[in-house]
Amino acid sequence: MTTVSVVSVEDDTIEEALNRAIDLIEGDQAIRDKKMIAVKPNLCRPKSSSSGTTTDPRIVEALVRRVNSLADCQINIVETNNAQTNADETFRRLGYQDLCRRYNNVRCVNLSKDRRVQVHLDGDIFRSILVPESMIFCDCLISVAKLKTHVDYRYTGVLKNQYGFLLSRARRVRYHGFMSKAIADLNRFYRPDLSIVDGLVGMEGFGPVDGAPRRVGRLIASMDPVAADAVGAQLIGIQPSSVEYLRYAEKKGIGTTRGLRVVGCDLANRLPSFASIPSRYLWLSSIALTLGRYSTYLNGLAEVVRLARSVLSTVGFPELQRRMSYIALSRLVFETIFKIDE
Amino acid sequence: MASVRVGVIGCGWIGQNTHIPAFLENSKSKLVALCDTDEVLLGRVGDKYGIQNRFCGYMELLESGLVDAVSICTPTAAHSEIALAATKVGIHVLCEKPLASDLHEAQLVVSAVRSKKICFMVGFNYRFLPNHIKARDLIRSGKIGQPVLIRGQIVAAGPYRSGIKEKDLVREAEKRRGCLFDLGAHIADLFAWMIGNPRDVYAAFGEFAGSHVDGTATVLVRFNSNVLGNIVVTWQDMPDLEAVSDARVIEVIGTKGKIDSQIFGPSLYYYSVDSVTSKIRGRIRITPPGIDARLPDDALKKSYREEIDCFLDAILNRSDPPVTADDGIRALRLVVGAYESAKLGRPVPLE
Numbered sequence: 001m002t003t004v005s006v007v008s009v010e011d012d013t014i015e016e017a018l019n020r021a022i023d024l025i026e027g028d029q030a031i032r033d034k035k036m037i038a039v040k041p042n043l044c045r046p047k048s049s050s051s052g053t054t055t056d057p058r059i060v061e062a063l064v065r066r067v068n069s070l071a072d073c074q075i076n077i078v079e080t081n082n083a084q085t086n087a088d089e090t091f092r093r094l095g096y097q098d099l100c101r102r103y104n105n106v107r108c109v110n111l112s113k114d115r116r117v118q119v120h121l122d123g124d125i126f127r128s129i130l131v132p133e134s135m136i137f138c139d140c141l142i143s144v145a146k147l148k149t150h151v152d153y154r155y156t157g158v159l160k161n162q163y164g165f166l167l168s169r170a171r172r173v174r175y176h177g178f179m180s181k182a183i184a185d186l187n188r189f190y191r192p193d194l195s196i197v198d199g200l201v202g203m204e205g206f207g208p209v210d211g212a213p214r215r216v217g218r219l220i221a222s223m224d225p226v227a228a229d230a231v232g233a234q235l236i237g238i239q240p241s242s243v244e245y246l247r248y249a250e251k252k253g254i255g256t257t258r259g260l261r262v263v264g265c266d267l268a269n270r271l272p273s274f275a276s277i278p279s280r281y282l283w284l285s286s287i288a289l290t291l292g293r294y295s296t297y298l299n300g301l302a303e304v305v306r307l308a309r310s311v312l313s314t315v316g317f318p319e320l321q322r323r324m325s326y327i328a329l330s331r332l333v334f335e336t337i338f339k340i341d342e
Numbered sequence: 343m344a345s346v347r348v349g350v351i352g353c354g355w356i357g358q359n360t361h362i363p364a365f366l367e368n369s370k371s372k373l374v375a376l377c378d379t380d381e382v383l384l385g386r387v388g389d390k391y392g393i394q395n396r397f398c399g400y401m402e403l404l405e406s407g408l409v410d411a412v413s414i415c416t417p418t419a420a421h422s423e424i425a426l427a428a429t430k431v432g433i434h435v436l437c438e439k440p441l442a443s444d445l446h447e448a449q450l451v452v453s454a455v456r457s458k459k460i461c462f463m464v465g466f467n468y469r470f471l472p473n474h475i476k477a478r479d480l481i482r483s484g485k486i487g488q489p490v491l492i493r494g495q496i497v498a499a500g501p502y503r504s505g506i507k508e509k510d511l512v513r514e515a516e517k518r519r520g521c522l523f524d525l526g527a528h529i530a531d532l533f534a535w536m537i538g539n540p541r542d543v544y545a546a547f548g549e550f551a552g553s554h555v556d557g558t559a560t561v562l563v564r565f566n567s568n569v570l571g572n573i574v575v576t577w578q579d580m581p582d583l584e585a586v587s588d589a590r591v592i593e594v595i596g597t598k599g600k601i602d603s604q605i606f607g608p609s610l611y612y613y614s615v616d617s618v619t620s621k622i623r624g625r626i627r628i629t630p631p632g633i634d635a636r637l638p639d640d641a642l643k644k645s646y647r648e649e650i651d652c653f654l655d656a657i658l659n660r661s662d663p664p665v666t667a668d669d670g671i672r673a674l675r676l677v678v679g680a681y682e683s684a685k686l687g688r689p690v691p692l693e
Binding site for chain 1: 476485581582583584585609612614616617618619626627628629630631634635636637639643
């Protein structure tokens with residue numbers, strides 16, 4: 001049975017709460033004896049954690065101390081540049097640079113500046129993604145997400161936090177139409193060994209960036225990212241089954257939303273539900289996402305034409321026939337239209 | 343010297359499809375002359391690329407004063423003779439692999455190069471494939487622990503290349519001097535480049551039907567570092583790139599992981615017991631940036647362009663080329679040692 005811990009937390013009990021949350025799920029086993037640990041907070045905007053937008057650096061610092069008590073390792077706090085800001089600037093403004101200065105083995109890594117390689121996932125939507133090299137060589141990933149509503153997908157937490165690993169920031173919006181598949185693909189590659197949700201201050205309404213902060217006073221932890229999100233959603237009054245990407249991730253075997261053993265606080269004592277998003281906005285979101293999907297397919301079609309031009313001008317059709325089977329050729333065309341190379 | 347005046351000697355497949363286009367595209371070079379003993383071929387290629395200076399004899403080209411550098415793309419048997427002549431008149435040389443047909447000829451070339459201040463590079467273009475560069479980086483930075491075993495395997499068309507008639511297959515195979523000579527030189531160079539100097543070699547060969555050269559070869563190599571190696575090469579007419587992609591590989595096994603780097607690029611498969619992604623996904627396929635993994639031969643073509651760019655840079659900057667004549671002789675020594683081993687029926691030391 002998958003265990004999820006939910007513990008109460010206040011500003012002056014962060015370290016104690018985090019340690020308890022990890023103890024309750026026996027999370028030390030994910031950390032012990034590791035050599036290179038990546039910690040991924042949610043730093044989608046350079047807005048403070050009290051705004052409900054980003055992960056509280058005090059929680060990450062408590063995690064660093066816990067990790068240091070268990071392993072002699074390098075800890076990389078990782079984030080990528082996003083649509084509007086540079087990760088280095090966000091690290092500086094939100095206090096993560098100061099945190100790193102206090103520990104010899106901790107550094108902030110702007111993954112957008114890292115050397116990158118193309119990794120072939122052959123996933124549900126991503127044929128390949130660009131991966132920062134340091135993420136290939138780390139031996140433990142801890143995702144420290146923020147408890148928030150999402151204007152398009154109702155809820156965002158651990159699984160969606162891995163969306164921040166996509167390096168091509170201009171294209172990230174284009175992938176929104178395929179969010180469930182994209183999240184499943186990314187979490188199959190970047191599956192966290194330990195998932196933590198910062199619910200000290202969450203966000204309600206038009207999350208994940210334009211909503212209102214809401215004090216929740218809870219930390220969630222689990223070894224299973226889907227289970228952590230299922231409990232996070234329930235905690236703010238959202239049925240996990242109503243979050244499409246959670247259903248999809250469960251179907252794809254990334255984790256489970258069912259039969260969970262919740263320890264720590266009783267979920268029955270949950271807070272009054274978060275302010276939800278009016279249905280007319282969800283409707284508009286749905287139209288935008290559908291149009292985005294078709295635009296991606298059209299781009300794929302244009303790519304097939306470009307590819308044909310390149311192949312025919314360099315190799316020629318008779319030689320191409322010699323070198324590729326018809327099935328391989330058809331698959332190439334299909335995947336170029338319906339799959340994405342980041 | 344603002345740009346290097348280049349002549350290409352040998353207008354066969356490799357010259358036409360790789361060297362000539364790469365020199366024409368590169369702003370650091372000016373392709374001014376072509377040379378081939380086949381006058382019809384020379385005329386056709388010269389017309390196609392608009393090169394007016396055409397020579398049937400390489401000495402005429404070398405003495406014409408038209409070129410600063412030559413690229414030798416002839417069959418192997420002529421490599422050392424042309425390389426020696428070019429070196430003597432002080433012309434920079436890019437010589438296709440292998441450096442020579444035997445060690446004695448190769449040593450003559452190396453001695454001549456040492457006495458002249460010219461840039462001499464051997465065309466081991468596989469070193470410029472980004473996946474092999476990445477594989478070497480991973481090995482050197484200990485990402486797979488200590489290497490213990492390296493295997494290089496190529497199934498390639500060789501004499502079956504399109505355009506060769508069936509009746510000419512044996513002649514073509516003999517011109518290439520056997521599949522180990524043809525394909526094994528590349529692997530021998532990659533082995534030494536990735537792992538270090540080989541110590542001894544033991545080999546067995548299978549004949550190319552109807553000829554007296556090998557069509558299949560397997561070679562066991564022991565390196566100075568005690569790493570063991572295995573070269574497996576064969577000429578077969580299997581053009582489907584995807585179908586035989588698993589049979590064209592440099593595989594390196596270390597104490598903590600494994601790399602399979604596709605011989606013709608563009609990707610490598612990486613697995614490490616220390617990597618969280620490996621733990622979840624097993625081995626992952628990686629393509630270094632700048633290559634379109636969907637285009638057949640994109641990586642291989644770019645490797646020739648990169649090789650030629652490095653050659654031109656070395657001439658213009660008066661620096662050492664990335665692949666030297668000594669590298670050429672080291673690879674050749676392994677190949678020649680393998681043939682000797684098969685003849686003697688025992689391992690042959692290489693140093």
